[in-house]
Every structure is written in C-alpha cells, then in structure tokens.
Amino acid sequence: MEQGEFALSDREFNRVKARVYKEAGIALSEAKRTLVVSRLGKLIRTLRLNSFDDYLDHLERQGTPADAQDFINALTTNLTRFWREDHHFTHLETYVGQLMQRRPRGENGRPKLRIWSAGCSTGQEPYTIALHLLAAFPELKRWDFRILATDIDTNVVAKAASGTYPETELSGLSPQQMALFERAGGGQVRIPAAARELIAFKPLNLMNNPWPMRGPFDAVFCRNVAIYFDKPTQGELFARLGALIVPDGFLYIGHSENLGAGGGNFKLVGKTIYQARAQQKARDAA
Ligand SMILES: C[S@@+](CC[C@H](N)C(=O)[O-])C[C@H]1O[C@@H](n2cnc3c(N)ncnc32)[C@H](O)[C@@H]1O
Structure with a gap:
C-alpha cells in the first residue's frame, strides 16, 4: 500500500464490486483492485471520509446523484482510438x-x-x-x-x-x-x-x-x-x-x-x- 492510500479489505472490495455490478453491469475482476484503490481513493479524500466502508455507507445513505455518478465514472475503462479495428x-x-x-x-x-x-x-x-x-x-x-x-x-x-x-x-x-x-x-x-x-x-x-x-x-x-x-x-x-x-x-x-x-x-x-x-x-x- 502506498503512503496516503486507504486500505481496501476483501469485504470492502466485495461491496464495491456488488455496487458497480448492480448499477452498471460491470463485473470487476481481482486484477482491478489497484485501480479501485487509486481511483475511489481520490473520491474518498475529496469527500473527507476515512475508509472505503465510510465511503460506501455515504453512497448508500446520503450520497447525491453526482456522488453516484462519480463512483461509476471512476470505475469505467475508456481506452479507445480513431480507426480502432479498422x-x-x-x-x-x-x-x-x-x-x-x-x-x-x-x-x-x-x-x-x-x-x-x-x-x-x-x-x-x-x-x-x-x-x-x-x-x-x-x-x-x-x-x-x-x-x-x-x-x-x-x-x-x-x-x-x-x-x-x-x-x-x-x-x-x-x-x-x-x-x-x-x-x-x-x-x-x-x-x-x-x-x-x-x-x-x-x-x-x-x-x-x-x-x-x-x-x-x-x-x-x-x-x-x-x-x-x-x-x-x-x-x-x-x-x-x-x-x-x-x-x-x-x-x-x-x-x-x-x-x-x-x-x-x-x-x-x-x-x-x-x-x-x-x-x-x-x-x-x-
Ligand atoms: C473500452 S471503452 C470502448 C470504447 C469504444 N467502443 C472502442 O471500442 O474503442 C468501453 C466503454 O464502455 C462504457 N461502459 C461500461 N459500462 C457501460 C454501461 N453499463 N452502459 C454504457 N456504457 C458502458 C465505458 O464507460 C467505456 O467508455
């Protein structure tokens, strides 16, 4: 874990996976753990929360539609290019x-x-x-x-x-x-x-x-x-x-x-x- 990063327990990762699957159909693999830590970590810091659990509780209880959208935006993979598969x-x-x-x-x-x-x-x-x-x-x-x-x-x-x-x-x-x-x-x-x-x-x-x-x-x-x-x-x-x-x-x-x-x-x-x-x-x- 890098300095300043929030720890992500298996249970918290499972909560993230369940939410993004329910909201967007996205099935996150184990390989996406680092991505979750870095991308959602930024949102946790911005919201001044202290852990993934706090963040997920926030989304479930008092998160705004903008918070819910930020969660999705953070977890998509957007790789593309002009004339891809030409x-x-x-x-x-x-x-x-x-x-x-x-x-x-x-x-x-x-x-x-x-x-x-x-x-x-x-x-x-x-x-x-x-x-x-x-x-x-x-x-x-x-x-x-x-x-x-x-x-x-x-x-x-x-x-x-x-x-x-x-x-x-x-x-x-x-x-x-x-x-x-x-x-x-x-x-x-x-x-x-x-x-x-x-x-x-x-x-x-x-x-x-x-x-x-x-x-x-x-x-x-x-x-x-x-x-x-x-x-x-x-x-x-x-x-x-x-x-x-x-x-x-x-x-x-x-x-x-x-x-x-x-x-x-x-x-x-x-x-x-x-x-x-x-x-x-x-x-x-x-
Ligand atoms: C890797 S990009 C592919 C872009 C382009 N189609 C291409 O092949 O270059 C995948 C895109 O799918 C979008 N995506 C993922 N889940 C989605 C969903 N449930 N509904 C709509 N778009 C979704 C992502 O936000 C992302 O921009």
Whole structure:
C-alpha cells in the first residue's frame, strides 16, 4: 500500500464490486483492485471520509446523484482510438455504399441512415464513423444521416462532445485519415463541423431497461464494452441490440467478444461483424 492510500479489505472490495455490478453491469475482476484503490481513493479524500466502508455507507445513505455518478465514472475503462479495428469501417463503407444504391427517400424527402455507437467513450469511434463515411460518400451530407453516441460515463461524453483532441491521438493514422482533421493550434486537432453535426452525444447506461430510443438503426457499434460484463449480461445486451437493428443491418463488436446467448437473431459474416436476420428468417432458424 502506498503512503496516503486507504486500505481496501476483501469485504470492502466485495461491496464495491456488488455496487458497480448492480448499477452498471460491470463485473470487476481481482486484477482491478489497484485501480479501485487509486481511483475511489481520490473520491474518498475529496469527500473527507476515512475508509472505503465510510465511503460506501455515504453512497448508500446520503450520497447525491453526482456522488453516484462519480463512483461509476471512476470505475469505467475508456481506452479507445480513431480507426480502432479498422476492418469494421471498411465493411461499413461497403454496406452504406449498397444502401445508397437502393434506399428510398424518407418523409422529409431525404434518405435516412441511422448508426449507434453504444459505449462511445471519448468519441473516437463515432467520429471515425462520421469522418470515414463523409470522406467516402460526400453526398451523405444531403441525407438524413444521424449518429447516436452514448456512454454511461458522463465525463467521457462531455469530452467527446467537445470534438477536440491532442494531435498525438492521430499517430498511426494514414496521411489521408490525418487530413480529415482540422488543426486547432496548441498541439490540438478538431473534428470538422460537418462530422460533429451528425452526432448526438448522450449519457446512457446500457443496463437501463427500456432504453429511451426506439431505433431502428442500420448499424450498431458496441465494441469493447460487453467485455466488462458477465456472460448472462452480455447475452441480454446483444439480444436487445438485435431488436433495434434493421433486418440485414449490422452489429460490430470488439475483437475479443462474441454474442453468446444473444446471437440468436444474428449471423456471423466477418471478423466480429454480425448481420441481423429478418425476424421471419430468425423464427425459421429457431
Ligand atoms: C473500452 S471503452 C470502448 C470504447 C469504444 N467502443 C472502442 O471500442 O474503442 C468501453 C466503454 O464502455 C462504457 N461502459 C461500461 N459500462 C457501460 C454501461 N453499463 N452502459 C454504457 N456504457 C458502458 C465505458 O464507460 C467505456 O467508455
């Protein structure tokens, strides 16, 4: 234990685990003990409390909604980057290219395209979707094209909405990809307005039931999010996502994930790429 750190007993760690599982579906492993000590320790100090037990009692008895949110924000893992698992964006481009050939005009006279980045972290995933598709199909600017980007962590949602990143975030990208960002000075890059305006960033806990939006979405990205959930929770989540995806639309998941019990309405069509079956086809297959 480092100087100034609060000791975390097994019983207290179990209390932390039970709370974050109940609130966010996150199943903390033993390996997260150090992270819990350092991240929640800061909150305990800010609240001028003396131990993890005091802190958990505070959350249960007189904690404000802001305290409850700080607890969640402290325990999420937000690692992400632009064009992460880039084969998904190549696949999405082919799919949207096909939709553009055949999609009829909607009520407002413009064809509709809806994509959801569920667990968007600091925004690199939804911005990659927007930048990639606008570069491939400039005519999408005349579509009714919206991206919903949600995360349980309110800090990352606020960061994402700012649309500004340190230039170092672009390392590893191709010159063509780098050219899609605006230079903001002071070592910062900014997402151009045309891409920013497509995206609505909202806080959303995927464990909430029901979700506030009705969909349907042409594609959903839920990548490297379910990895923090246990198997039953993952199965339920993917099944619920399946119900919000148009027949023959796509679900993109993280490189180490699979749909488990939630895969009934999907077929695997590429590496971590699943296509939603039409409901009739799904019933036939059952
Ligand atoms: C590792 S990041 C993945 C970001 C991005 N999808 C990617 O693949 O690069 C996982 C994100 O899932 C979010 N998350 C965890 N539990 C969640 C929940 N119950 N509801 C919504 N988001 C959640 C975390 O806050 C975190 O930002």
